[in-house]
Amino acid sequence: MDGLTELLACIQDISGGNYSNDIIELTKEGYDPYVREVAESVGFMMVKIEAREFALEQAYDDLKSNIISTVKATARGLSLRDKYTRGHGERVGRYAHRLALSAAFSEEDVWTVGLAGILHDIGKIGFSDKLFFNEDVHVDDEMLAEIRQHPESGYRMLRGLKFLGPALDYVRSHHERLDGTGYPNALKGDEIPMGARILSVVDVFDAITTTRTYQEAMSLDKAFGILRKLAGPSLDPELVEIFIKEIEENGLEHVDDEFSTCTDKDGVSKPACSYLPDPGDSDL
Numbered sequence: 001m002d003g004l005t006e007l008l009a010c011i012q013d014i015s016g017g018n019y020s021n022d023i024i025e026l027t028k029e030g031y032d033p034y035v036r037e038v039a040e041s042v043g044f045m046m047v048k049i050e051a052r053e054f055a056l057e058q059a060y061d062d063l064k065s066n067i068i069s070t071v072k073a074t075a076r077g078l079s080l081r082d083k084y085t086r087g088h089g090e091r092v093g094r095y096a097h098r099l100a101l102s103a104a105f106s107e108e109d110v111w112t113v114g115l116a117g118i119l120h121d122i123g124k125i126g127f128s129d130k131l132f133f134n135e136d137v138h139v140d141d142e143m144l145a146e147i148r149q150h151p152e153s154g155y156r157m158l159r160g161l162k163f164l165g166p167a168l169d170y171v172r173s174h175h176e177r178l179d180g181t182g183y184p185n186a187l188k189g190d191e192i193p194m195g196a197r198i199l200s201v202v203d204v205f206d207a208i209t210t211t212r213t214y215q216e217a218m219s220l221d222k223a224f225g226i227l228r229k230l231a232g233p234s235l236d237p238e239l240v241e242i243f244i245k246e247i248e249e250n251g252l253e254h255v256d257d258e259f260s261t262c263t264d265k266d267g268v269s270k271p272a273c274s275y276l277p278d279p280g281d282s283d284l
Contacts, residue, residue, distance in 0.1 A: 003031035007039055014046050064163055068115070071158065075122040088206055091253045093117035095202035096195075099239065102246045103198070109166075113195045116170035120199050123154030123171075148183040151175050166195055174199035177234040197236040201243050204230065209252065220247065 003026050010023040023046060026039035079086035097114030105113065127146065155172035158164055173187060173196035180188030182200075192200075208226055211217045218226070224244050231237040 003035040003039075007035050007042075010039070011042060014042065014049075019046050019050050067161060071122070071161070072118055074125070075119050078121060078124055081125075081127075088210070089118045089121055091206050091210075092120060092199065092202050094253045095206060095243070096198050098246050098250070099198050099202060099243045100195070102242050103239065109195070112165060112167050113170065113198050115164070116167040116174075116195060117199055117202065119154065119158065119167065120171050120174045120203065121150065121154065122157055123150035123152065125157075126150075126153050148175070152184045166193060169193050170195040170199055172196075174203055176200070178236065179233045181234070194236075197239055201227065201235050201239050204235065205243065205247075220252075 006022070007026055010020075010026065013020060014023065023039050023043045027036050027043065031039070075089050078089065093114050094117070096117035097110060100110040100113040127150070128143075151172050151174060155168055158171060159168055161168075170193060172184070173192055176182035176185065176187040176192045176196060177200070178189055178192065178197075180186050182192075205223060205227060208215070208218045209220070209223050224247075227235065227240045227244065231240040
């Protein structure tokens with residue numbers, strides 16, 4: 001047997017990205033010497049191509065991880081301007097991660113929703129100082145319009161990072177409401193991405209269970225009552241119930257600059273209930 005047909009088939013497979021070891025078989029005794037010589041050369045070329053592709057993939061993953069880390073750091077920089085929302089993005093990210101996991105999202109979607117949670121308020125970086133530093137400020141129509149632009153501003157800041165995929169739409173739509181009363185685009189019902197619906201639930205929950213300039217942190221019972229009241233007209237009812245069950249079973253998130261913990265229903269502090277990995281982590 002001369003092996004020419006097999007050689008051509010192997011070369012076609014390799015050109016299509018299928019780097020099998022079939023080409024190595026053609027270097028063995030029994031095949032035409034010309035076929036064996038060409039197969040050996042093609043085999044070496046295939047190994048080099050594989051190595052270069054692997055190196056490129058590693059470089060891309062490293063670059064992606066570094067960019068995401070930088071964007072996360074930028075989002076967390078909001079705490080330097082607004083002490084009352086310190087840790088808010090991190091908590092929303094963790095709550096979103098937990099809710100997506102409880103709602104049986106795929107592993108990739110769980111990570112995407114969690115990342116969107118960390119980044120959801122990044123558009124607030126462009127807020128005027130009076131919105132951050134004046135605790136007695138009266139929110140007029142102009143300021144309200146500025147506030148309502150932060151989801152779109154965040155989307156525009158991040159849209160060049162194509163690998164964020166659906167996380168971009170989650171950031172833009174996290175203040176949309178099922179009845180169409182949300183912003184910035186008055187989406188309603190199924191027009192709102194599921195990931196954004198998750199962010200809506202956990203964003204409201206964290207806002208009412210932490211102390212702000214305008215309110216003290218609410219108890220879990222009161223917070224659950226508000227979520228259930230908003231379920232249907234504003235928030236996804238199914239996600240609200242899944243999230244309430246998750247909090248009842250695993251507790252609140254507490255995040256600061258050094259560590260993260262959860263407080264369970266009995267008031268016992270323990271390590272953070274969820275872990276939001278970086279894209280290069282092995283468990284992603």
